[in-house]
Amino acid sequence: MIMDRLARALDDRLRLSPLTRRALAKVFPDHWSFMLGEIALYSFVALVLTGVYLTLFFDPSSADRVYQGSYAPLDGTTTSAAYASTVRLSWDVRAGLLIRQTHHWAALIFVAAILVHLVRIFFTGAFRKPRETNWLVGVTMLMLALANGFTGYSLPDDLLSGLGLRIIVSVVESIPLVGSWLVFLGLGGEFPSDEMIPRMFVSHVLLVPALLVALVSLHLAMIVRQKHAQFPGPGRTEHNVVGSRLYPSYALRSLALFAWVLAVLFALGGLVQINPIWLYGPSAPDQATSPAQPDWYVAWGDGALRLFPPWEIHVAGHLVPAPFFPGVVLGGVTFLALYAWPFLERWCTGDCRAHQLLDRPRDHPVRTGVGVMALTFFGVLVVAAGDDIIARLLRVPVYDVLYVLRVLVLVLPVLAGALAFLLARALRRGDAARLGELTRADLRAAGRRARVGEARAVDESELPARDRPGQRIELWPDGGVWRWRYRDEPAGVTLLHHRAVLTEREAADSARLAYPGVDHVAVPGPPPPPPPGRVRTALRRWGNVALGVTLLVAALRQRRNRHPGDDGDGTGSR
Amino acid sequence: MSRRPPVAPAPSGVNRRIILSFLASAAGAIGFAVTYGLGGHTQWEGVCLAVAFAGLAIGLAIWGRRLVPVGGYVEEHEGFTPPPDEKPLTAAALSAPDSPIRRRGLLAALGLALTALGVAALFPLRSLLPWDRARPVRARMETPWGPGVRLLTAGGQPLRPGDVPAGTVVGVFPEGGTDAGDAPAFAVRLQPERFTRPPSAGHLDGLVVYSLLCTHAGCPVRLYLKGTGRMLCPCHQSSFDLFADAEPVAGPAARRLPGLPVAVDADGYLRATGDFTAPPGAGFWNRP
Numbered sequence: 030m031i032m033d034r035l036a037r038a039l040d041d042r043l044r045l046s047p048l049t050r051r052a053l054a055k056v057f058p059d060h061w062s063f064m065l066g067e068i069a070l071y072s073f074v075a076l077v078l079t080g081v082y083l084t085l086f087f088d089p090s091s092a093d094r095v096y097q098g099s100y101a102p103l104d105g106t107t108t109s110a111a112y113a114s115t116v117r118l119s120w121d122v123r124a125g126l127l128i129r130q131t132h133h134w135a136a137l138i139f140v141a142a143i144l145v146h147l148v149r150i151f152f153t154g155a156f157r158k159p160r161e162t163n164w165l166v167g168v169t170m171l172m173l174a175l176a177n178g179f180t181g182y183s184l185p186d187d188l189l190s191g192l193g194l195r196i197i198v199s200v201v202e203s204i205p206l207v208g209s210w211l212v213f214l215g216l217g218g219e220f221p222s223d224e225m226i227p228r229m230f231v232s233h234v235l236l237v238p239a240l241l242v243a244l245v246s247l248h249l250a251m252i253v254r255q256k257h258a259q260f261p262g263p264g265r266t267e268h269n270v271v272g273s274r275l276y277p278s279y280a281l282r283s284l285a286l287f288a289w290v291l292a293v294l295f296a297l298g299g300l301v302q303i304n305p306i307w308l309y310g311p312s313a314p315d316q317a318t319s320p321a322q323p324d325w326y327v328a329w330g331d332g333a334l335r336l337f338p339p340w341e342i343h344v345a346g347h348l349v350p351a352p353f354f355p356g357v358v359l360g361g362v363t364f365l366a367l368y369a370w371p372f373l374e375r376w377c378t379g380d381c382r383a384h385q386l387l388d389r390p391r392d393h394p395v396r397t398g399v400g401v402m403a404l405t406f407f408g409v410l411v412v413a414a415g416d417d418i419i420a421r422l423l424r425v426p427v428y429d430v431l432y433v434l435r436v437l438v439l440v441l442p443v444l445a446g447a448l449a450f451l452l453a454r455a456l457r458r459g460d461a462a463r464l465g466e467l468t469r470a471d472l473r474a475a476g477r478r479a480r481v482g483e484a485r486a487v488d489e490s491e492l493p494a495r496d497r498p499g500q501r502i503e504l505w506p507d508g509g510v511w512r513w514r515y516r517d518e519p520a521g522v523t524l525l526h527h528r529a530v531l532t533e534r535e536a537a538d539s540a541r542l543a544y545p546g547v548d549h550v551a552v553p554g555p556p557p558p559p560p561p562g563r564v565r566t567a568l569r570r571w572g573n574v575a576l577g578v579t580l581l582v583a584a585l586r587q588r589r590n591r592h593p594g595d596d597g598d599g600t601g602s603r
Numbered sequence: 604m605s606r607r608p609p610v611a612p613a614p615s616g617v618n619r620r621i622i623l624s625f626l627a628s629a630a631g632a633i634g635f636a637v638t639y640g641l642g643g644h645t646q647w648e649g650v651c652l653a654v655a656f657a658g659l660a661i662g663l664a665i666w667g668r669r670l671v672p673v674g675g676y677v678e679e680h681e682g683f684t685p686p687p688d689e690k691p692l693t694a695a696a697l698s699a700p701d702s703p704i705r706r707r708g709l710l711a712a713l714g715l716a717l718t719a720l721g722v723a724a725l726f727p728l729r730s731l732l733p734w735d736r737a738r739p740v741r742a743r744m745e746t747p748w749g750p751g752v753r754l755l756t757a758g759g760q761p762l763r764p765g766d767v768p769a770g771t772v773v774g775v776f777p778e779g780g781t782d783a784g785d786a787p788a789f790a791v792r793l794q795p796e797r798f799t800r801p802p803s804a805g806h807l808d809g810l811v812v813y814s815l816l817c818t819h820a821g822c823p824v825r826l827y828l829k830g831t832g833r834m835l836c837p838c839h840q841s842s843f844d845l846f847a848d849a850e851p852v853a854g855p856a857a858r859r860l861p862g863l864p865v866a867v868d869a870d871g872y873l874r875a876t877g878d879f880t881a882p883p884g885a886g887f888w889n890r891p
Contacts, residue, residue: 055678059673059674124648126645127645127649127652130645159683192838195784195822202885202886202887204888208887209740209887209889210739213732213733213742215731217733219742219743220784220821221784255683256680267680267682269677269678270678270680271677271678273673273674273676274672277667278671281666282663282667284663285659285660285661285666287660288660289656289657291656292652292654292659299648299649300650314783314786314823315774315823317825317837318837319826320837334839335839335854337855338855339841341857341858347888348886348888348890349888351855351856352819352820383683427840428853515677523675525675526676527677543680
């Protein structure tokens with residue numbers, strides 16, 4: 030009642046109801062891969078919430094401070110205030126360690142979810158027109174996420190993160206001409222400077238998160254404006270979106286996902302130790318720990334630094350040190366390639382049309398091959414960041430592991446990319462529906478050059494209606510409003526329009542937009558509820574039969590065992 | 604106003620499962636509060652919160668899957684080519700006679716003003732650089748070491764040659780600059796007859812002092828492999844051969860560790876006779 034009144038009062042002042050009705054009825058595609066970005070979003074929310082709590086206890090300063098608290102080995106020692114306050118936060122603030130570990134796990138999962146989301150977008154071609162701008166926003170957010178992950182990792186001023194920071198400083202320093210200046214501009218002096226922790230703190234809790242919030246909003250606004258792309262299927266065209274409505278089903282599902290993300294993060298934060306800085310000790314310029322591995326999302330850079338040979342070049346008497354190539358050049362090329370990919374692909378394929386239907390990875394073998402190649406390359410780099418651990422586990426010299434990885438990082442991506450390209454081509458040309466169904470003949474055919482004039486599969490939904498028998502639009506009045514639905518009898522698909530409209534004309538117009546060329550039929554009243562899906566019907570039928578048989582068997586057995594007078598109901602009642 | 608339709612009936616058991624999930628969630632939340640109140644326990648707090656959120660998640664998921672329609676809706680997509688009559692109208696609205704974008708001269712002046720402001724706004728960034736200290740390249744070339752600077756141990760004690768036993772490395776720091784990032788060095792005693800290349804900074808009867816910072820990415824090369832006389836960097840596994848003037852022999856480092864020339868003063872303490880033979884740590888553009 031109160032909600033009703035409040036809603037009406039707001040509506041009278043802001044005229045919200047037309048907007049709200051459309052927004053509530055917004056359709057989201059029902060495919061699990063569309064939830065990956067949401068995992069990133071909800072991890073970000075968790076990061077902000079836990080991060081705000083941490084700022085209340087963290088002291089971002091390099092000044093000396095004596096730690097006094099319940100962690101005995103460090104009790105009474107003088108360290109930087111950043112380190113001392115992080116140890117205090119972990120040992121002496123109730124729930125502090127839980128929140129700190131949850132924050133760290135959330136950061137790892139945040140970047141992982143962004144990456145998996147990006148991979149999905151890449152392999153399905155969702156970055157194509159009109160969504161290139163959103164791709165650019167997304168890649169920028171990935172970059173900001175990496176940067177903020179790194180500053181957050183460095184803030185506690187512990188020994189391990191001090192090493193990482195020193196490595197990054199060395200990489201920045203390797204930039205020709207301006208390297209040392211950039212380091213001084215960032216740190217306010219030579220490493221380790223007193224200004225670096227306060228500056229990283231401001232960037233970590235204010236600048237980058239504010240940028241991320243702005244970009245997340247832009248990302249979502251563009252999705253709402255452009256609507257979702259969708260996988261091809263019966264009833265799905267370049268002119269519609271098929272799935273569930275935002276309210277009620279998608280909202281419930283999305284909130285459930287939010288709760289899942291928080292549940293997993295708190296379980297990890299409570300049970301799985303991460304970054305125990307009190308074991309590493311405070312950062313000191315003459316100390317190091319071994320083994321020293323960074324968080325997973327910077328491991329590719331660390332692996333590249335390990336693998337790159339000791340090649341340095343001199344330009345006109347100046348030095349270009351080795352870390353420049355695996356550090357600056359590789360990172361720069363990676364993100365440039367990510368930014369440029371949609372435009373590069375459009376330039377290569379000459380495909381300037383807008384796409385609302387997604388590709389399957391097989392539809393575009395070159396893209397799939399390039400993607401698998403890049404993923405393999407970065408995968409080998411991540412493995413290379415643990416070469417000392419691998420060497421220890423396998424009991425072989427670390428330099429043998431290094432040489433093997435140096436070869437693998439060049440060979441494996443090419444092999445994997447070529448294999449992915451061939452498999453995608455075999456799947457596209459052959460009749461196999463899945464990888465497991467591929468025959469040798471399919472693969473052999475895939476190896477051959479493309480047949481001259483091999484036509485791209487014609488987009489089925491773009492065919493005129495007379496080539497698609499059995500499809501029709503049904504419109505009907507429902508109280509004071511009009512509704513319509515799409516039926517494709519051969520495919521067994523019925524799709525209801527997502528919202529009621531006021532006039533028949535409006536209904537017909539929206540139906541024409543969604544299904545151009547499909548015949549319209551006005552029916553007198555609401556049609557019978559759509560039959561349940563085939564699978565569910567079959568399951569229910571078989572379930573009932575099975576239940577009946579079980580009960581029958583059980584009853585017969587019982588009757589045989591018991592006295593003849595005992596009665597048992599032998600038929601399945603459902 | 605209008606009569607509300609009755610709530611749709613729920614399939615049997617669904618309501619009960621959802622309510623149980625939410626009750627489990629509430630129990631988790633209470634458990635968290637109680638654990639916190641009893642003094643806190645990281646693992647139990649984490650488990651309780653996980654149960655609280657997992658209960659919510661399961662309840663909401665069942666609700667979303669069983670009590671509301673899933674799938675089966677279609678929404679039209681207008682596409683992104685604007686209606687043909689919109690474009691000229693928008694263009695006309697933007698380029699009306701009184702439109703600001705048609706006054707080219709004023710726009711040019713405005714652009715000039717904004718550019719000047721933008722460039723001026725960059726100047727305060729200079730304050731991020733330290734004013735009172737040496738410029739980056741010079742700061743990078745120099746360390747606190749120099750003629751007459753005594754070598755201190757990690758404990759702050761001055762060092763005599765006899766304090767460096769054979770078979771181990773001793774970290775050393777310059778007196779008056781122990782906190783500097785580029786100053787850490789190590790002293791080690793080797794057998795002079797095993798030198799394959801004489802140390803560029805000289806040696807005192809086999810005692811040599813080198814920078815501790817890896818020439819690859821600046822990590823301290825803390826791992827000493829006694830028998831082979833090699834120093835290994837734990838970050839990227841560069842290794843340096845101390846018998847060959849700390850030459851890099853494996854891994855990604857390309858340059859030797861800079862040596863520190865040392866002498867014994869009248870009191871018997873070790874003093875540097877100059878700075879490192881080269882700037883320590885990672886390479887940079889102006890490094891000779």
